[in-house]
Amino acid sequence: MPDHLSQAVQPAGTWAEATDSCTLTYDDRFLRRKVLHSDGGVSILLDLPKTTSLDHGDALLLEDGRLVEVIAAEEDLLRVSGDNLARLAWHIGNRHTPCQIAADHLLIQNDPVIGHMLEHLGATLDPVSAPFTPEGGAYGHGRTHSHEHGHTAHDH
Known part of the structure; x- marks a missing residue:
């Protein structure tokens, strides 16, 4: 109990x-x-x-x-960097992959399939251990791979 x-x-x-x-x-x-x-x-x-x-x-x-x-919590993540960060972010978002955005890099969960795709797009990947707090999407906080949008007044 x-x-x-x-x-x-x-x-x-x-x-x-x-x-x-x-x-x-x-x-x-x-x-x-x-x-x-x-x-x-x-x-x-x-x-x-x-x-x-x-x-x-x-x-x-x-x-x-x-x-x-x-x-x-700290998690095993991939630090994504490259010459065209906006393009890399677009491909990550197109696959509905949670992504934490910084000015000079992106953080994603350590997914070998997504990592392989990003390397083919010219990304540099570095494994890191850090807290993961990805962007919440168009409706604010929360998950973007479903219709749960966390702390918003917007209901579907």
Whole structure:
């Protein structure tokens, strides 16, 4: 039996202080109902009304009012760079691959098939370990490979 229940998420930037944290990968931050284990060893039954994409810096609101901060875990990623970064980003997006965008590089999950395609397009790939917080797509935060769009007022 979990130690605590959370049925609500406080978006990043809307809360002040957390008493614990929960470090999750990108894939693990897409959920609705699941038992999570905080970094402090507390088990939490997360039971949200709909499937949600948790962002780094969000907080789980526990039934007693305490907050548990969501931390993006370090993951094995590919750092993508090249002369035509916009073209590389287009090909990544065309395959609905989550992508974190920086001024001089892109980060994607370490997918050998996508990596091979990018190398054929002239990309330089470097394996890295870093937190993964990809772009949320046209509707803001959330996943772009489904119709879940996280913390937006836009409903389909």
